[in-house]
Every structure is written in structure tokens, then in C-alpha cells.
Amino acid sequence: MEETLKSLANNFKEKEGNIISLLQETQDAFGYIPEEAVYWFSKELDIPASNFFGVATFYAQFYLKPRGKNIITACCGTACHVKGSDRIINNLKRELNLADEQNTTEDKKFTLEQVACVGACSIAPVVIINKRVYGKMSTDKMARELKVLKEGSDE
Amino acid sequence: MNKNITIQVCMGTGGIAAGGLEVLDAFESLMKEKNIPAEFKKECSMHKVGCRGLCARDVLVDVIADNRRTIYQYIKPEMVERIVDEHVVGGNPVSEWQVDEDYHKFHEKQVKVVLSDCGNIDPEDINAYMAVDGYKAVEKVFTSMTPEEVIDMMKKSGLRGRGGAGFPTGVKWEACRKAEASQKYIICNADEGDPGAFMDRAVIEGNPHAVIEGMVIGAYAIGASKGYVYIRAEYPLAVERLKKAIKDAKERGFLGKNIFGKGFDFDIKIKLGAGAFVCGEETALIASIEGQRGMPRAKPPFPVHRGLWGKPTVINNVETLANIPYIIKKGHEWFSSYGTEKSKGTKVFALTGKVKNTGLIEVPMGITLREIIYDIGGGIEGGKALKAVQTGGPSGGCITPDMLDINVDYESLAKVGSIVGSGGMIALDEDDCMVNVAKYFLQFTQSESCGKCVPCRIGTKRLLEIMDRITKGSGRQGDIELLEKLSSDIKAASLCGLGQTAPNPVLSTIKYFREEYEAHLQGKCPAKACREMLTYHIIEEFCKGCGACLRACPAGAITGEKKKPHKIAPEICIKCGACFDVCKFKAVGKE
Numbered sequence: 001m002e003e004t005l006k007s008l009a010n011n012f013k014e015k016e017g018n019i020i021s022l023l024q025e026t027q028d029a030f031g032y033i034p035e036e037a038v039y040w041f042s043k044e045l046d047i048p049a050s051n052f053f054g055v056a057t058f059y060a061q062f063y064l065k066p067r068g069k070n071i072i073t074a075c076c077g078t079a080c081h082v083k084g085s086d087r088i089i090n091n092l093k094r095e096l097n098l099a100d101e102q103n104t105t106e107d108k109k110f111t112l113e114q115v116a117c118v119g120a121c122s123i124a125p126v127v128i129i130n131k132r133v134y135g136k137m138s139t140d141k142m143a144r145e146l147k148v149l150k151e152g153s154d155e
Numbered sequence: 156m157n158k159n160i161t162i163q164v165c166m167g168t169g170g171i172a173a174g175g176l177e178v179l180d181a182f183e184s185l186m187k188e189k190n191i192p193a194e195f196k197k198e199c200s201m202h203k204v205g206c207r208g209l210c211a212r213d214v215l216v217d218v219i220a221d222n223r224r225t226i227y228q229y230i231k232p233e234m235v236e237r238i239v240d241e242h243v244v245g246g247n248p249v250s251e252w253q254v255d256e257d258y259h260k261f262h263e264k265q266v267k268v269v270l271s272d273c274g275n276i277d278p279e280d281i282n283a284y285m286a287v288d289g290y291k292a293v294e295k296v297f298t299s300m301t302p303e304e305v306i307d308m309m310k311k312s313g314l315r316g317r318g319g320a321g322f323p324t325g326v327k328w329e330a331c332r333k334a335e336a337s338q339k340y341i342i343c344n345a346d347e348g349d350p351g352a353f354m355d356r357a358v359i360e361g362n363p364h365a366v367i368e369g370m371v372i373g374a375y376a377i378g379a380s381k382g383y384v385y386i387r388a389e390y391p392l393a394v395e396r397l398k399k400a401i402k403d404a405k406e407r408g409f410l411g412k413n414i415f416g417k418g419f420d421f422d423i424k425i426k427l428g429a430g431a432f433v434c435g436e437e438t439a440l441i442a443s444i445e446g447q448r449g450m451p452r453a454k455p456p457f458p459v460h461r462g463l464w465g466k467p468t469v470i471n472n473v474e475t476l477a478n479i480p481y482i483i484k485k486g487h488e489w490f491s492s493y494g495t496e497k498s499k500g501t502k503v504f505a506l507t508g509k510v511k512n513t514g515l516i517e518v519p520m521g522i523t524l525r526e527i528i529y530d531i532g533g534g535i536e537g538g539k540a541l542k543a544v545q546t547g548g549p550s551g552g553c554i555t556p557d558m559l560d561i562n563v564d565y566e567s568l569a570k571v572g573s574i575v576g577s578g579g580m581i582a583l584d585e586d587d588c589m590v591n592v593a594k595y596f597l598q599f600t601q602s603e604s605c606g607k608c609v610p611c612r613i614g615t616k617r618l619l620e621i622m623d624r625i626t627k628g629s630g631r632q633g634d635i636e637l638l639e640k641l642s643s644d645i646k647a648a649s650l651c652g653l654g655q656t657a658p659n660p661v662l663s664t665i666k667y668f669r670e671e672y673e674a675h676l677q678g679k680c681p682a683k684a685c686r687e688m689l690t691y692h693i694i695e696e697f698c699k700g701c702g703a704c705l706r707a708c709p710a711g712a713i714t715g716e717k718k719k720p721h722k723i724a725p726e727i728c729i730k731c732g733a734c735f736d737v738c739k740f741k742a743v744g745k746e
Contacts, residue, residue: 017446018445018446019446019447020429020443020446020447021446023429024427024429054448055446055447055448058431058448058449058605059429059430059431059449060429060430060431061388061428061429061430062429076350077350077351078350078351078507078508078545078548078579078581078592078595078596079350079351079507079508079513079581081350081592081595082508082509082581082583082587082592086686087731087732087736090731091709091731091733094709094731115389115430116348116350116432116599116603117348117349117350117351117352117353117389118168118389118390119168119347119352119353119356119357119389119390119505120168120169120172120210120353121351121352121353121505121507121513122169122209122210122211122505122506122507122513122514122515123169123172123173123210123211123213124507124513126172131391132172133168133171133172134172135169135172135173138736139733139736
């Protein structure tokens with residue numbers, strides 16, 4: 001880990017020194033932003049840790065906790081909303097046994113995210129499963145896809 | 156690529172989701188096969204194109220043979236072989252897969268300026284853009300116009316910012332040109348955050364070079380040597396295409412040092428947004444590029460005087476920039492011949508919701524809303540009644556069916572309490588609850604409030620709590636008046652556009668649909684959309700006892716014997732609606 005952090009910090013020093021870019025690169029490397037990475041940067045770069053946390057908690061894209069193996073992103077844009085994205089999300093939560101504020105399953109196999117709009121409104125409702133966009137989703141179709149993923153991740 | 160047969164496959168985000176990649180692959184591998192005569196292989200070229208507008212019909216495939224264009228819809232990879240055999244080789248288009256009248260009606264009243272090349276050229280091929288006179292505008296500007304002449308032309312064209320506020324582009328450029336500084340910046344705002352809007356994504360995915368060309372012209376006009384594109388990370392395909400376009404433009408010398416040998420340097424960097432709606436606001440966007448929390452600050456000073464790193468900065472929206480090359484090439488008179496007196500040119504809208512033809516449209520300013528909904532959109536799906544058209548996303552308002560004949564332009568929409576905004580346009584029908592829709596937008600703005608100003612941070616939270624209890628059937632008398640009072644306070648006391656407009660969806664729905672709010676206070680959701688206020692039951696005379704609902708119910712609330720009417724136990728029912736969806740006999744009722 002230290003090696004990676006060092007190269008990221010060097011990158012940061014050479015360029016214009018942008019906290020957002022540093023956090024984006026950190027997340028690319030680890031899949032999330034580990035707390036210890038923030039403290040390490042804080043010491044190394046002499047920037048208060050609160051600055052990092054301030055930025056990391058401000059933007060929706062940053063995760064301070066590890067995420068699941070499969071990432072399901074449900075679009076909650078207006079078009080998706082009026083075409084029933086709520087129901088898809090509620091079903092998913094139930095199927096994945098996720099509590100209200102929880103978005104990653106205990107076994108770390110699934111993360112369910114909600115985003116404001118992925119801009120594919122004419123094929124609403126939209127769900128993105130592991131970076132692939134699925135349009136005109138229904139609770140049935142979603143259940144089928146989830147079954148495939150569950151079988152795949154058991155192997 | 157002067158070949159007689161061109162095959163174009165739509166591959167915007169919508170096209171790819173519907174299987175565009177596989178369709179193009181199928182064409183490519185089929186054309187390589189032995190049994191296709193060599194002369195056809197020689198004659199035939201194929202490429203991807205950006206968004207065609209009518210994404211609901213994807214995958215759309217165009218076959219242009221001897222200048223005759225045939226458009227196919229809903230194409231799947233397994234259908235490709237027949238198109239190749241019968242049409243490409245045989246010369247007879249497959250008639251039953253071609254688009255119908257709806258497709259043509261969808262395009263009939265549209266006027267394409269920004270989207271004129273989008274959906275026609277390969278967005279990843281700079282040669283394709285140059286073949287349609289791409290970068291000719293930059294050449295014209297650099298070889299025959301002074302920056303002042305460019306600004307003058309923009310002012311005369313009447314082009315106004317397409318991001319929502321509608322500020323005249325030429326005036327903005329002029330202010331920045333006049334500001335004295337050693338360094339200036341131009342930023343392309345591609346942080347399209349409004350839910351229900353995807354114009355900018357489509358433009359970048361379909362024709363990234365037009366945006367770059369617009370930026371180069373803007374940079375020349377104001378005297379900026381550095382540019383940024385601030386783009387949402389949620390648009391991976393747009394980012395990828397933009398990156399390639401910037402690289403290609405650099406190689407051809409349209410970006411970089413000493414452009415057209417005029418001693419002018421300009422370079423563009425991409426900055427990925429990290430997911431904050433408020434960063435669409437200029438000063439918040441600047442803070443975000445600088446690596447800070449994206450929080451707006453008070454204006455003045457405006458960014459044209461003190462922007463990125465304290466230097467004069469122009470921020471233009473994607474669509475605005477994509478208009479510019481066409482204005483330069485065709486002249487300001489041509490551009491201002493479209494539109495109304497104060498709103499010139501065309502506007503791209505994302506037409507979505509309950510209309511038949513959802514998709515991306517470009518219309519002249521001043522077209523009536525009726526034309527958009529009924530002629531282009533094809534009316535409401537399933538023969539239902541239109542209830543309202545929501546424009547401007549979370550900052551906008553609703554327009555009711557009796558106002559359908561208003562002109563769609565900045566001034567007319569503002570008059571009825573809505574806005575053009577960035578261009579989201581959502582049609583709602585009788586099944587949509589207006590209170591629920593307003594709550595939806597408020598949820599969005601509440602969670603996106605940056606927290607700097609108390610009226611917005613706490614006010615939207617309180618607003619949402621009131622809306623929440625109304626939609627759950629526990630609204631109190633006086634809640635509607637409280638919403639109105641609180642809304643006007645938030646509007647008056649917030650610093651930036653987010654807070655100032657956040658209550659608009661609430662105010663606009665109260666204004667036009669007050670009776671729906673009142674019904675909720677009496678425990679009824681007229682549209683039967685608010686989950687907590689519904690109860691599900693089985694209508695005995697329709698129930699065939701097929702057991703589909705029993706199997707679908709996740710809570711085990713349904714009981715019954717085969718071939719006999721089933722029953723829902725209301726105390727177990729979680730109101731998920733699964734039984735309602737699954738019943739083929741309309742035997743599940745909701746009250």
C-alpha cells in the first residue's frame with residue numbers, strides 16, 4: 001500500500017496539487033478511500049486530514065468504505081422515477097437483504113447504488129450492472145439478472 | 156471513404172445498451188465472409204454514429220446505398236444477415252424492419268443545428284468531422300477575423316447560454332476580452348446534473364469535435380490559452396470520446412502551439428466531476444476544478460473578472476459551444492432567422508416521460524409545446540391523458556394541458572412559472588401524482604444542497620419533511636400554506652441558483668394542482684401513486700386463481716387455493732405492487 005501511496009503523493013507534488021484528483025487516483029487504486037491513506041497523505045503532504053475528508057464527503061463519487069464485487073447502479077432520474085425505478089430499487093434491497101442505509105451486502109458480493117441521472121432517459125428505467133447499461137428495466141428482468149450474478153459469484 | 160454503400164449503426168449510450176456494438180460486429184464479420192461478392196466488400200463501409208434522437212427505437216441502423224437512405228429500427232445482431240443478403244447484396248430493402256411513420260413525424264418539425272452532424276458522422280473519426288466542413292470555422296476565424304469581430308458576430312447572432320440562465324454569449328465573451336490579465340481561461344461546463352436531461356451527453360458522444368471547435372473559437376475571442384472541460388464521471392462514453400477527439404485535434408494542429416501559424420496557443424484539459432449537482436453553478440464549478448469542495452460564492456465579482464485561480468474565466472455550456480462553429484460558418488443572419496425576437500436559434504431538449512416517442516430533439520425556439528408533445532412526441536403512451544409537462548428539472552415548474560399553446564422560449568416559459576433550463580422536458584400522465592413528483596425533485600435538491608446557506612440547507616430539509624408527511628397520508632391542516640411561506644423564504648434568502656430555485660417544483664404544483672395537495676390532506680392520492688396511502692385488494696370476480704400473485708408476493712401476504720379467488724392480508728402486505736404488476740386479469744385493485 002505504501003508504495004502506491006508514495007507514487008500518488010509524488011504525482012500530487014509534481015502536478016498542480018489537486019486534492020480531488022489525488023482522491024480519485026486513490027480510489028482507482030484501492031476501489032475506495034481507506035482512512036489510513038488519508039492520514040498518510042495528510043502527514044506526507046502537510047495538509048490537514050479534514051481537508052481530505054471535507055472533499056471526500058462532499059462529492060457523491062467518493063467511497064470511504066470498501067464496495068462489493070458486483071456493483072449495481074440504479075438510476076433515479078426523473079424519467080426513471082416516473083417509470084417505476086422505486087419499485088426496482090425496493091425489490092433489489094429486499095432481495096439483497098439490505099437495510100435502509102446499507103448499500104453493500106454483508107458478504108461484500110453486491111453494492112447497490114443510486115445515482116441522480118445517467119442521462120439515458122429515453123430507455124428508462126435504467127440500471128447499470130457492472131458498468132453495462134440496461135435499459136427498459138423491470139422488476140422481472142432485474143430479478144433474472146440478479147440470479148445470474150448470484151450464481152456467477154458463488155463459483 | 157467514397158463508397159457507394161454506407162452502413163451506420165447508432166452507438167450512443169442508448170444504442171450501446173440496446174446492443175449496438177454487437178450489431179456493428181455482426182455487420183463487420185458478415186461482410187468479411189466468403190460468400191459476399193468481392194465487389195460489395197469494396198463498395199461497402201460501415202461505422203458507428205452518435206445519438207440519432209429516437210433512442211427508444213434502438214438499435215437504429217441506416218443503410219445508404221447509392222445515396223438512398225433506408226432506416227431500420229429495433230435491429231438485433233441476428234437480423235443483420237438478412238439485411239446484408241437482401242439489401243446490401245440483393246438491393247431490396249427489408250421493408251418490415253424499416254422505421255414507420257412515427258419516426259418520420261418525430262423528425263418532421265425538428266430543426267437541427269447543434270445536432271446536424273450528430274448521428275451522421277463517426278464521432279471517433281476526425282476525418283469524418285472534417286468531411287462535413289469541420290474545423291472550417293476555426294480556419295475562418297484564425298485567417299480572416301479579429302477577436303472583436305468574432306464577439307460582434309456572436310452578439311448579432313443573439314446566441315444565449317444553453318445551460319439554463321440564457322445569458323448572451325457574446326456579451327459574456329466581450330466582458331472577459333476586456334478584462335486585463337496575464338492568463339485567461341475558458342471552461343466548458345459539461346456537468347449536466349439535472350435528472351432527466353441528457354442533451355450534453357448526446358452532443359459530446361455524437362460530435363465531440365464541434366464542442367472543441369467552439370472552445371478554440373471562444374478562447375481566441377477572449378484571449379485564453381488554457382481550457383478545461385468539466386465533465387461528469389457518470390458519462391464514461393462521453394469522456395472517452397472527448398479524450399480521443401482532443402488528442403486527434405492536437406495532432407492536426409487545431410489545438411496546441413501556434414494554431415494556424417498565428418502565434419496563438421490553446422490547450423484543453425479534461426476535469427472529471429466527482430458527482431455534485433451544485434458544481435453546475437459557475438463559482439462552485441471553479442472551486443471544484445481547483446480541488447476544493449464545490450461551494451458557490453457570492454457574485455460579483457463574476458468569473459469573467461475573477462474566475463479560475465483568480466483569473467478572468469468564461470464558462471460556456473456544451474450546447475452553447477457546439478452552436479458556435481455553425482454560426483461562424485453560416486453567418487449570424489442564418490442563425491437568428493430561427494427562433495423568436497429575444498430567443499434566437501434552436502434548443503435541444505430531452506423529451507422523456509410518458510410520451511410515445513422519447514428521445515433527443517432539437518427545435519426552433521418559439522415552437523409550441525403542443526407541437527413538441529403531440530407532433531414530435533406522438534402524444535401520450537397508451538392513449539392516456541396528459542396531466543402536465545415538467546420543464547427545467549429540479550429548478551423548473553409544470554405546465555398544464557390548457558397552456559399547451561405557449562411558445563417554448565426563455566421568456567414565455569418564465570411567464571407561466573417554469574423555465575427552459577438546460578432542456579429536460581418530462582411529460583406526465585394521469586397516473587403521475589404531482590405531489591409525489593414535486594417531492595421527488597425536492598429530495599434531489601435537498602440532498603444536493605451544498606450546505607453553505609442555512610435557508611437552503613435547513614429550509615429544503617423542512618420542506619421535504621412536510622412533503623414527506625403529506626405523501627404518507629399524515630399531512631396536517633395548514634401544511635400547504637406552510638409550504639408556500641417556507642418556499643418563498645428559501646427563494647429569497649439563498650445565495651445561488653440551487654437554493655433560489657429549489658422550491659419551484661413545489662410552488663408550481665401547488666399553483667396548478669392545489670386540489671391534489673388537498674386530497675392528500677384528506678387521505679387520498681388521486682393518481683394512486685403514493686405507496687403509503689394505498690391498499691391492495693383482489694377483485695374476486697376477475698381473479699382466476701392462477702397463483703401468479705401468490706408466487707410474486709415477497710411478503711407472503713397472499714393466500715388462496717388454485718382456481719379460486721385469492722386474498723391479500725392487509726396487515727402483512729408491504730404495498731410493493733408486485734401482485735399488481737404480475738396479474739394478467741386486472742384482478743388486483745388499489746385504492
